[in-house]
Amino acid sequence: MIDPVDITFDPTLEAVEQAREIVQKTTRVTLLDSAKFLQKFTDGQVYLKCENMQRTGSYKIRGATYRLAQLSEEQRVRGVVAASAGNHAQGVAFAARELGIKATIFMPTGVPIPKLEATRNYGADVVLEGDDVAAALLGAQRFAEETGAVFIHPYNHPDIITGQGTLALDLYEQLPQIDTIIVPIGGGGLAAGLGATAKHLAEKTGQKVRVIGVQAENSAPFPVSVAEGHPVKIDAKPTIADGIAVDVPGSLSFELVRKYVDEIVTVSEDDISRAILLLLERAKLVVEAAGATTVAAIIAGKIKESGNTVAVLSGGNIDPMMLEKVIASGLTASERYMKLNIGLRDTPGHLARIAAILADINANVIEVLHTRHNKGLQIQEVELEIAVETRGSDHAAQVLERLREAGYNPRVDPNASL
Template sequence: MMTTEALPVTLHDVVRAQELLDGVITVTPIEKSRALSRMVGGDVVFKCENLQRAGSFKVRGAYVRMARLSDEEKARGVVAASAGNHAQGVASAAKALGIKARIYMPLGVALPKLAATRDHGAEVVLHGHNVDEALAEAQRYADASGAVFVHPFDNVDVVAGQGTIGLEILEQVPDVDTIVMGVGGGGLLAGVSVAIKERARQLGREIRVIGVQAENAAAYPPSLAADALVPLKKVSTMADGIAVGRPGQLPFSIIRELVDDVVTVSEDALARALIFLLERAKLVVEPAGAVGVAALMEGRIENPGKVAVILSGGNIDPMLMLKVIQRGLYAAGRFLTVRILLDDRPGSLATISRIIAEHDANVTGVDHTRVGGSISMGDVSITVDLETKGHEHSEVVLNALRAEGFQPIVVHF
């Protein structure tokens, strides 16, 4: 394994960043997950950066970057771009350091993230339809105004600041075997891998570091395969915190040398992970912060041993949470929507309701339609939303309807 001394960010850089952050950030807690441990056959703990100041790990790198500016640079102010977490991290750090901050955020950014960034005292400018467009505009403003551009991941101080999470994990869980986290541009994964791999080498042991991406925003797997940055043509995921179409050059140079693997998870897996964290861990985590949990639940990480999952952020828009919960419940088989075409005669709906009730499912909505492209004269289409107890229970209800002569068409399962 390559020593970190040959890389652009070293263990020494991470240790110095930790010293700079002492008393500034929260040393976030470790929480054991018995439920997920049973599921994966190993010990699972959560590193709860969702409980960090400003709601995510981003304040670490932002503060380290900005604290090291000269007085002349601080006087010029800083500019950044983000969908939310880096924005809040920069705004929070700027307030603590007395620096003027201008933040570019994409149009349509979640209102709670927008409000929180402004509450920290930053000037917010809405621009572009994604983070990459906001980043480009922020760089243009920096070039024109002289403000210092604080990149969310492609900077040595930012990477070193994020790497302090790795040092904390080793102090809190010294016997950890695997560390899992989400990856967008790569600053967190790069920083943690520097801290972990060099410490592990000094201790004479192996600790795996694994990144996780949403499958519709996964630029790292093709980039690692090509050993070159491969930008994505399109990024589409609920995990806006890691919706980055092009890896950072500096993080990539570290990740390709140190990281053991980068895996991907589906949107349904993400939704199920968020439901799990809410129900079983009592933790509010945004989709980007839950990708590591999704990877474990989906069996994407083999032989994890004692694994620490970094829950990187908890800044989630309540409206998005509502949609994610609904999707997660459907994905887990706890909601079922069926459409049934039948003769329009009295008693049909009552019979369907009786079958559903007898099999311990709960009706949450009914749509009764006599007109439509596929409905013949004398027929009626009934769409029923059901609350069920999982995929097996849903199949029981469907089979019971079929046994009575109905032909239910599953709309959502």
């Protein structure tokens, strides 16, 4: 059934260390990799904590394993139920299989097929319910009340938070001197557990550490909640970072985030797309949108810390169809793809002349539409719509400058995407 939450809970270092003895049975110590390509954005050294390489593809297995391990024998017999669009579902399903517990997972009807199949393959019974996670959550809670199954909350439970805190223990063993940790925030379970544990570890060793949380600006209840002093429900907008898309913080996680997270910043959809693309190209890492928000905050100039900074890549479960869209969006946001509209007199030679200008500065033409039928064109006018691949913002500016020098007036389509 659904447990009441004690908002006075605060995970001790001893509790997290004991939790790791259990959690390490289902998890691996993931790579902590130096990211020199991010140094130009900061005043220090950046490291990537690759929880996208964790078993089940995200850190969620940590909290799920510890939560299920704490169930009594009678609760295990009743089984567990959870609601999720992906990472929490897979974490609970995997942990339940390893511990011999029956798991039922409610997922939205539109859940990406890879996440659905992975959850089923870990042995869980999957029930498709509603159009979003909120509807699936109601279904899971109703199932818990009707059957007696134990509801496993994705973030607002002491055991979940304690389990997520084990990530900080791994970090400090891999890099004993950490000045800043950047962590994605959705409901706040990871930020609460990691933040508390990192602060306790730093205090124990006589160090200081800043913990900075990142939310997608389309779904960011924590900044306003912290300002108001209590959890505030917002009118969230859709975001590609669906793994951290919440409209209200958890009551327990909120208190711990407010206590242990020093700063919370937000990032745009374009920032996130650029980060995913950069991680693919430079680090050769596949990272989901929620997990890439930490790098998005760095490249957007939101975080410029000195010393050793660790950016937590919280997961890598990105749907291939979404990845295709995000790559296209990232190329556009990075000005490596743009669509130009150029008005011309309807006389021969303009198309060839423009093509020659673009070829001369090594801009690759992807698509061309030469039309007389757009609205607003006069009898002797045509419009050239031309999609161009460039090498980035400086090269894109050069393309526009050369065309203008040649007497043309190119207009950039701000809504263009591959």
